[in-house]
Amino acid sequence: WWRGRGVLTGAVRSALAPTGRMALTNYILQSAVSICIFYGMWGDRFASLSLAALMLYSVAFFVLQMIFSAVWLRIFTQGPLEWLWRWQMKRKRPRLLR
Known part of the structure; x- marks a missing residue:
């Protein structure tokens, strides 16, 4: 189904792709916000x-992350934590802006 060429398959894939490209950033963001809401600052x-x-x-929250990821990747080449990760692994600062 995922590799299909249907309209619905393409729409789902294009909606989820930016979130997947920023997986590390989204994971850390969701963890931090949820900890603050459920266990931390807000009781x-x-x-x-x-x-x-x-x-x-x-x-x-996931829908907000999908929107945030799509907007972010229109301006930048990758997520902020992915950028930091690549910078540390390659020991060379990658390009961030498109």
Whole structure:
């Protein structure tokens, strides 16, 4: 299905591709924000939310990350943490702006 040439397959693939290209940045961002919301600065809210509310939060946050990733990659070549990672691995600063 993923390699198909249908309209729906292409739309899903193009919507998810930027998020995948910024996987490290999105993972760290989601972890940091969720820790702050559920266990940190804004109180212990994890135990007070229903499963439906947690699912809604997860889907909403992922959609925001998809939008953020698409906008970011229109301006830059890769995510900020991916850029730092490549800089450290290659010992040469890669180009960030398109």
